[in-house]
Amino acid sequence: QVQLVESGGGSVQSGGSLRLSCVVSGFTSTSYCLMWFRQAPRQGREGVAGIDSDHIVTYRDSVKGRFTISQDKDKNMLYLQMNDLKPEDTAMYYCAAGSQVLYFEDGYYRCEFDVMGQGTLVTVSS
Numbered sequence: 087q088v089q090l091v092e093s094g095g096g097s098v099q100s101g102g103s104l105r106l107s108c109v110v111s112g113f114t115s116t117s118y119c120l121m122w123f124r125q126a127p128r129q130g131r132e133g134v135a136g137i138d139s140d141h142i143v144t145y146r147d148s149v150k151g152r153f154t155i156s157q158d159k160d161k162n163m164l165y166l167q168m169n170d171l172k173p174e175d176t177a178m179y180y181c182a183a184g185s186q187v188l189y190f191e192d193g194y195y196r197c198e199f200d201v202m203g204q205g206t207l208v209t210v211s212s
Contacts, residue, residue, distance in 0.1 A: 095206030108181035
């Protein structure tokens with residue numbers, strides 16, 4: 087059974103940094119996509135950053151140059167390093183995993199995920 091568990095959220099001031107972690111357990115597909123999503127209050131879910139087994143890495147425009155996605159395959163971990171955080175980054179952050187590589191549609195790389203974690207809350211104050 088695939089399980090994803092996020093951690094690392096918290097409250098920081100504008101300009102601060104956080105590193106989110108996601109334990110990916112029970113996932114054995116050789117082709118995969120791993121994605122960080124976020125959802126702010128009263129807003130829809132949006133993709134933040136993704137990575138796949140073909141070494142494609144993608145970011146939404148608003149986080150490029152500030153966020154870095156990475157994985158440690160030996161430890162079954164997915165990370166999101168977030169620097170220069172802004173109040174508009176405030177959201178619940180979720181990691182997700184799918185058994186296919188990222189695909190490009192409507193101008194964005196997307197991950198057809200099979201499972202998503204419970205989320206970790208990031209709050210950025212001005």
